[in-house]
Each structure stands twice: as C-alpha cells, then as structure tokens.
Amino acid sequence: MHNVSSFFKGPTNFVLSAVYEKYYPNVAFPEIAFIGRSNVGKSSLINSLFNKKIALISNTPGKTKQVNFFNHSDKLMVVDLPGYGFAKISKKEAKNISDFVSHYLSSRKNLKKLFLLIDNSLGAKSIDLDTLKSMGHMREKIIIVFTKKDKKIKEISEKNNLIKSNYENYVVSSKNNEGIFDLQKIIFGLL
Ligand SMILES: Nc1nc2c(ncn2[C@@H]2O[C@H](COP(=O)(O)OP(=O)(O)O)[C@@H](O)[C@H]2O)c(=O)[nH]1
Ligand SMILES: [Mg+2]
Incomplete structure (x- = not known):
C-alpha cells in the first residue's frame, strides 16, 4: 500500500472558494467533499488525510460559508463544504447555505463521495x-465518519445505530490517526 501513502503526501493546493455553480472549477478529476456540524473536526480530518494544513484557508472568516475547492496533485478535487447547525447565523442565512450546498451536491457530476x-x-x-x-x-x-474516536463518549445517541445500519461508516481520530489510513484507501480507490 506504498502507493496510498505517497499519494497523500503529494501537493494539495487551494483553488478557489465559490457559492454559485458558474464559478466552480471546471475540471474532470474525481471529487470528494466533506460536510458536518461546525466543530465536528472537519478541518482536522482533512489535514490528517492530506498530511498538511490545507484546511486552514477554510477556517478563515468568509470562506466557511462558501464551497472551498482544493486540487490534490492534479488527480483529485477536495471540497470543504460549509457546516450546518451553526449557532450564530440567522435562519435566512442558514437556509441560503443549505440551498447552495444542496445545489452543489445534486449538480456536481464528478462528485464521487460525500x-x-x-x-x-x-x-x-x-x-x-x-x-x-x-x-x-x-x-x-x-x-x-465518526470523528474524535480518542475522546471519551459523552452522549450516547440512539440515532447512531440507525446511521450505522444504513450507511457505510468509519470511526476515526485525527489526533492519533486511528482509522485515517482506511479512509485514505477508500479515497485512493476512487482515482
Ligand atoms: N480529541 C480530539 N479532538 C479533535 C479531533 N479532531 C478535531 N478535534 C478538535 O475539535 C475542535 C474542532 O476541530 P476542527 O477540525 O476545527 O473542526 P471543524 O469546525 O469541523 O473544522 C478542535 O479543538 C480540534 O482540535 C480528534 O480526532 N480528537
Ligand atoms: Mg473547519
């Protein structure tokens, strides 16, 4: 599996941030996207997968409410989507974000995995x-992807079982890298 590790050590460059489809990069590479509630560990996971601080840009004010595109080694597009469940934004803004994220998800032809x-x-x-x-x-x-596996479970959710029985799922930690290689293998398999 040497190929997998060396692939993820390759360069990952920020391409652009956009809200509307007409501004999205027009590339044919396979694309993967990441989404989740804010603070779920999305930036940390992206950084762990790609061995670098690529998600820093996505944490800068303004960018967190757009679709952020990264190009990994001219082979893969990586997309950091705005989170959901923000506490500090209006209903109207939340609806606007959820609308363009839905539009991204349903229109993006090269999107392989979310x-x-x-x-x-x-x-x-x-x-x-x-x-x-x-x-x-x-x-x-x-x-x-269940994140922060290294942390003690604080709240047991019955909803977890529903999700685990209906979706492909993994439990990982960006802190100690547990499970990260499994995700890298899946992503590598999309190329
Ligand atoms: N213990 C632990 N903390 C994590 C892990 N991943 C992220 N965090 C912490 O959770 C907080 C939010 O992480 P971040 O990646 O910025 O989340 P984002 O808002 O979803 O991008 C930060 O304090 C991280 O250090 C993990 O795997 N284990
Ligand atoms: Mg983030």
Missing part, C-alpha cells in the same frame, strides 16, 4: 439525520 462527519463523543443529532434525509437521492455516495 464524507459526512459526526462527533463520536457526542453522537448523531437530529440535524445530522435531517441532513441525511435531505440527501436521499445520493445515499450511495455518502460515507459517515
């Missing part, structure tokens, strides 16, 4: 299930 992150220590929330429900049309593209 990684939806759930904090393992807090368990799945209603908003995670609602989001998954709204993505019924693309269910086979969805991979659930």
